[in-house]
Amino acid sequence: MSKVLKEKIYSIEKLAPNIFKMTVESEYIAKNAVPGKFVNVKCGEGINALLRRPISICSIDREKHTFDIVFQLKGIGTEILSQKQAGAEVDLIGPLGQPFDLSDEYKNIAVIGGGIGVFPLLSLLKEKKSVSKTAFLGFRNKEYIVLMDEFKSASDRLFISTDDGSAGHKGLIIDLLEKDLLENNFDLIYTCGPLPMIKKVVEIANKNGIKCQVSLEQRMGCGIGACLVCACKTKLGDEWEYSHVCKDGPVFWSDEVIFDE
């Protein structure tokens, strides 16, 4: 069950240009969150940035009763959020949504993330029980490569790309996945990031007969499954229907989703 919570900000840190990490003290979230879930944050007071903003849980410290979110400055909501100070309160609802499938049947897994989408994959890597874990992470440039210690220690193999080649492979992270697949295979690929990347990953997974979970984004109203605005097309027998990212997702099996819109 998710709750409306007013929690204390333990710390806030600028990780990269426009990217912030906020650690929030929350016994409830730390206890109930699982990788892939998100929180819906009221960034502004009252009418300011009226709607809550969905942000994925990036990592969970179950002992310290804290969790982290990592977010990118985009508009007014994330801007206000980035200005909050340690010690202040943050108003959020969580944990929300359907998480990644972490069941033991998937032994050899890969995560592939792009941009801000790499961060929800961190808690997945951390919490997935001991198996072979490969991470493919794509960034804009060197400056955006952050939390590498954590990613390294949570994964067995780690591949990095940047758009401009300032670190790791120059180009798309997809390239590294495709290359790696020539020699390796995975039971399950988890992906999160820009839609074009996700589509490409799903295509590759399909071609290679690998199961795949995608974490999707859509503009939200309520975040709890009531307003039906966060629609995403999914299969229903031979037909389709609109499922909802906040309730049926954000994590879907790739073969449930129809990517034609």
Add this chain to the structure above:
Amino acid sequence: MSKVLKEKIYSIEKLAPNIFKMTVESEYIAKNAVPGKFVNVKCGEGINALLRRPISICSIDREKHTFDIVFQLKGIGTEILSQKQAGAEVDLIGPLGQPFDLSDEYKNIAVIGGGIGVFPLLSLLKEKKSVSKTAFLGFRNKEYIVLMDEFKSASDRLFISTDDGSAGHKGLIIDLLEKDLLENNFDLIYTCGPLPMIKKVVEIANKNGIKCQVSLEQRMGCGIGACLVCACKTKLGDEWEYSHVCKDGPVFWSDEVIFDE
């Protein structure tokens, strides 16, 4: 001339239940302000508490380059303002409006203020060149009686009333003025406070043939005389017209104003 200024808050202090004093560092205002003028403060960010809030200048420290405002919590704007911290910025336009007439011809003056209206009278008392100065100040109760050291040292005689009699005279401050007028006379009475009080003061002043200046309030849009919303009825020969509190006031001669609305 008035300016749009982003100034630093030097300190903020809760004086009484719901009453705050904010000291702002501003070379420009400290240099250009005179008693009776006001500043127009953007309390919230962006659309939050959209309009600026007019607040009178309560005292001016021309050496330290600071000025004080004292404000009462009323709604969303003053609420946000009260939560600002020392060191933060405040966005204001000022100094605005027509000030009190402090010319030397008025030797024996009285100020009479009620509630939050007492505070603009403080800078008047402080800056009026050495004459006989009597202050009549009405408060809700003892708790609201603040800045008394400053009022005392700025005035020659000081009378206090409270609604509940918890300090000073029990009842209306008007009573004390009327009583004092039996023995004393004034060249000019300045008044600021609730409209019923102002009207009563004007009546008393008229009856006693004393000149009177009133500081009025009206809901404002621009604060600079352009939008014409802050209308107040004033005489125009035998007729009347609408003047504007932000530009033609907030201080008016009582015989200019028509109090029939």
Add this chain to the structure above:
Amino acid sequence: MSNIDLSVEIAGVKFKNPVMAASGTFGFGREFADYMDLNGLGAISVKGLTLAPRPGNKPPRIAETPAGILNSVGLQNPGVEAFIKEELPFLRQFDTKIIANVAGSTIEDYCEMVEILSDADIDAIELNVSCPNVKAGCVSFGNTPGGIAEITKRVKPYCKKPLIVKLTPNVTDIKEIAIAAEDAGADALSLINTILGMAIDIHKKRPILANNVGGLSGPAVKPIAVRMVHEVSRVVKIPLIGMGGISNGDDAIEFMLAGASGVMVGTYNFIDPAACLEVVTGIESYLTKYNYSNAYDVIGKLELNG
């Protein structure tokens, strides 16, 4: 506060308090049960129903605007039969009134739905004749006196439940629309539905909503909604349910003073899933503060400036 009577009667139905969840913002109640006690609500107006299930519009279906939102859900719903079978039993567990909100593309649709719902265990029917988010649809009925009179009159004989007609604000003169609905047999009116709007992504040079336009709701529309409730309250005798931007008890009191016997909370449910109950508490505090004992001490009690 215990001796304050918050109950109101609208169209012959007694609501325990004036606060209701607005259609389309509360689903079928399930999601909110986690966040509050649904027994505390005066009523729930369920997500707009159509005869057949509808998938709704393409996403994005929402855009934030200053103090408001635009939505273009496009009436995604499982259809009236599925509602009765799968959703109503859940809702009926709670001691609150259930209003079925219906929309159609033909008058026949409306009549058929109203007939079906008349036999269901609901307390009232709300005709959505003004949904701006479906292409061929109900828009046209709601924006002329003739249109609203016709649909109300035609639906009425099929309707064994109290009939609430929901008005669109996208009209020149809402008074004449309200009068037409009253004359045609509406037992109550609810207003306002959303206001047609558009928000543009200046980087993509396209509207944010896949549907291009959507309905504006939230605090931004409150002054328009209050004005319309006030206007309508002066020209009709049937009770009104007011909505548009209500986020707390004080907002609700504005609508009640303006003439609304009931109020609905829409968009604010998204910001605070317990918003409806906070509105109830807020109304109660206001009544307490002024020593009123009854919701009717406020309803329609606005005095105009001379």
Add this chain to the structure above:
Amino acid sequence: MSNIDLSVEIAGVKFKNPVMAASGTFGFGREFADYMDLNGLGAISVKGLTLAPRPGNKPPRIAETPAGILNSVGLQNPGVEAFIKEELPFLRQFDTKIIANVAGSTIEDYCEMVEILSDADIDAIELNVSCPNVKAGCVSFGNTPGGIAEITKRVKPYCKKPLIVKLTPNVTDIKEIAIAAEDAGADALSLINTILGMAIDIHKKRPILANNVGGLSGPAVKPIAVRMVHEVSRVVKIPLIGMGGISNGDDAIEFMLAGASGVMVGTYNFIDPAACLEVVTGIESYLTKYNYSNAYDVIGKLELNG
């Protein structure tokens, strides 16, 4: 940014940039000269003028609402003759276009004013046929196609200046009003005027405005205004001046994409007396960012979602 051409042509008048001060929010410009260089503006639309001086409505004349304001100034102004004699010479010192905004209670009033202003040193006339704040007044002309056609047609022969007709949003279908104005001879349209609203002081149980109702403006109305500009741009050929809630360059770009050749800044002048110039700078930055060289690279360039 120097090689960007911000100029636009509307109704035969060349404006140095699309940004104008909206009528009633900028007085006659004097007060703003302290805060910015008026030469930076595309135009100033002056406070609404009437034939005889008008005292305006009782105060309070303004109420704040979520992300907006209600006003009921009631056309306080010194009259058209005093404007020409006492205000215009000041305004003419600056290199910016001057638009005279006029309102009347009879068509004859409008004709007479337009005739007088046709001989004055102004650049265009804007007919306010939609002011919601005066009791007997211009409201009625603006909210039917017949009304707007008649006033436009009757005024036109007296008008030797480009004629801009300002549309009210308080209508069911703004497209038909716009078409009627175009057909009747308007050279350009400006929109939107304010939306009728009410705010209530729940403690006094009275409307905040002495006039009870007022016109809503400010960011809250932006999505409604953008939608209307978009709708109108698809049905008329004459140029549009868009307004309603513009507070920065990005907002202005929304209106321009939706089809406005010019934009006006109203309420935001109160929050930032240099707002108009910030909008100019914002438009320039946007054009620079996307390597556009010309305002027309944006105007009407919205692509709809399929």
